Amino acid sequence: MTCIRLKDKTFELFIREEEILQSITTMAARIKADMEGIQPLFISILKGAYMFTGELMRAYDGDCEITFGRFSSYQGTSSQGVIKELVPVLEDVTGRTVILIEDIVDTGLTMKYVIEQLKRKGAADVRIATLLFKPDSLVCDLKPDYIGISIPSVFIVGHGLDYDEAGRCYKDIYKLKEE
Ligand code: XMP
Ligand code: MG
Numbered sequence: 359m360t361c362i363r364l365k366d367k368t369f370e371l372f373i374r375e376e377e378i379l380q381s382i383t384t385m386a387a388r389i390k391a392d393m394e395g396i397q398p399l400f401i402s403i404l405k406g407a408y409m410f411t412g413e414l415m416r417a418y419d420g421d422c423e424i425t426f427g428r429f430s431s432y433q434g435t436s437s438q439g440v441i442k443e444l445v446p447v448l449e450d451v452t453g454r455t456v457i458l459i460e461d462i463v464d465t466g467l468t469m470k471y472v473i474e475q476l477k478r479k480g481a482a483d484v485r486i487a488t489l490l491f492k493p494d495s496l497v498c499d500l501k502p503d504y505i506g507i508s509i510p511s512v513f514i515v516g517h518g519l520d521y522d523e524a525g526r527c528y529k530d531i532y533k534l535k536e537e
Pocket of ligand 2: 406519520
């Protein structure tokens, strides 16, 4: 499929599943090498990272713990800048190495908020593993530690990402078509 229609918008094929999975394999190997002798706590950021999380964990194939949190900053096709905690992380992070699994870093405000919160709760080291990164949209000093694919500042859906809850379950990634 080269185009999909979601609600009032059309999206065109942008990144194929093969490229996504290849980037995840590479990322998992890097994380595993860095985590030698450490049992990290992965925190998957719902809902967008659900598909990426399963794939990253399968590729990681090592000793770790996994939990989930849910935050929101997006409505429609733009970031709101006000972060809401929808599902809190309940695990004790004191002294832990935490790796946040995120679908996409856009303005960076969500990850900055979550990192500060985890550091306040006593995490020893907090890292970000993001499938996608929009470097031109960043508005704060944040540097994701592990990046799958960097993209220009376009709105995308698929592979976990949604347009108002539509489009999450496509395996490829699509970008908004200018009309
Ligand atoms: P910030 O701006 O805080 O945003 O880095 C991160 C969150 O915003 C969502 N996001 C997107 N969702 N297509 C989407 O479906 C996009 O192009 C996009 N850009 C950002 C996403 O939920 C991410 O966790
Ligand atoms: Mg979203």
